[in-house]
Amino acid sequence: MKQKNIHTSQYFNLEGSTIYVSGPLNIYNSSGFLHDAETFFRSNPGTGFSLNLSGVTRLDSAGALALHSLQKTAQQHNITLNIEDTTEEISNKLELFRPVENKTVAPGKKEPLFYRLGDSAVHIFNEYIVTFFYLVSDILFWSVKDVFNSKQRRRGEFLNQAVSIGVNALPIVASMAFIIGLVLALQSSSQLRNFGANIYIVDLTVIAMMAEMGPLITAILVAGRSGSAIAAEIATMKVTSELDALKTMGLNPLRFVVIPKIYGSLITLPFLTILASISGIAGGALAAYLYLDITPEIFFNRMPEALYQKDILTGLIKSIVFALIIVVTGAFFGFKVEEGAEGVGRSTTSSVVAAITLVIIADSILGLMFY
Known part of the structure; x- marks a missing residue:
């Protein structure tokens, strides 16, 4: 060249x-x-x-x-x-052999505050609220349907759940209700003594325990004890693919796992509430005897005059609503777990916090409705 x-x-x-x-x-x-x-x-x-x-x-x-x-x-x-x-x-x-160019992404423009708040609200609504109500509808449907279809129920599982949720919780619920009833009467006694209204300690203790404190104490303790167990059990089953195995066998995980817990809680929580109310009234009677010189005979003779059928029904209705809230919340957070052991712990903690919060909100709404 x-x-x-x-x-x-x-x-x-x-x-x-x-x-x-x-x-x-x-x-x-x-x-x-x-x-x-x-x-x-x-x-x-x-x-x-x-x-x-x-x-x-x-x-x-x-x-x-x-x-x-x-x-x-x-x-x-x-x-x-x-x-x-x-x-x-x-x-x-x-x-x-053309080299791959490194594309640097320019930082996005920060969205306005109200836009970010709205986006978060939409995410929470779609991810939690809508899903929660879908779960509630499924649970209510299968709960009603399985009442009339005994062949689909696991034999003996209802009794196991009733013992686990209700019977095993009896000692802690009764003891805590007794202490709260005692403290409630004790704190009220000094004020009632100043006005010479010692006898009204009976009205205060009986109405408070039957209509308000009994159902609320029972629900909070069961939410912390049994609600966390429900969430942890379902979350563990999801992480270990046991729920997928149930689907493979043609079984509905919701129907197989959650519905027996619904039955167990609906039956046992009203009884737990009644026993908690009785324990709280006994604690109030003890405080009245020690600080206001009101004998147990006077206390229990006064009870029929202070207690109305409405107060008893209010406590029972609240206990049924609280039972549904506890099981549904535990199941919701159990089914939403997406990670390993760490996710199980987070879902369990979230279920307890959410269940107690919803119980208190429901108690406020029911209190306004009944009074």
Whole structure:
């Protein structure tokens, strides 16, 4: 090839504004080629050249990367470099070994406060509230249907759940209700004594325990004790794929796992509430005897005058509503778990907090309705 060089190199020749590369360009000579080319570009900044590859006999991955790197080097020296006269094979290799460009994503514009609040509200509504009510509807449907379809119920599971949720919770519920009834009467006795209204300690204790404190104490203790167990059991079953195994066997996990707990809680929580109210009244009677000189005989004779059927029904209705809330909340957070053991712990904690919160809200609503 006739050379009209203004720059000499063992790797390429320059004729006019065209750089001719000849011979192989591979791993053995690509570094030297880049070194000579960068030296040439440094001495000729701000110009334009064409890179002719018609004379390249062999190109490997190192050579292809060297050519791509050469274009970036030319840009650094404000040189425009156009590759021309490439064979189909060389063009394919250049395209195959083209470096992946790192695309930096510009930081997004911060959305306004009310937009972010609205987006969070929509997410919470769709992710929690809507899903929660879907779960409630499914549970109510299967709870009613399985009452009349005994073949679908697990034999003996209702009794197991009644013992687990209700009977085993009796000692802690009765003892705590007794202490709260005692403290309630004790704190009220000093004020009633100032007005000579000692006998009204009976009305205060009986009505408070039967209509308000008895159901609420029972629900909070059961939510902390049994509600957490329900959430942990279902979450563990989901993490260990036991729920998927039930689906594989053609069983509805909701029907198989949750419905027996609904039956057990609906039956046992009203009885627990009554026993908690009785324990609280006994604690109030003890405080009245010790601090107001009201004998147990006077206390219990006064009870029929202070206690109305409405107060008893209020406590029982609240206990049924609270039982549904506790089981549904535990099941909801159990089914929503998505991670491993850490997720089980978080769902259990969330279920207890949510159940107690919903119980208190429901108690306030029912209190306004009945009074």
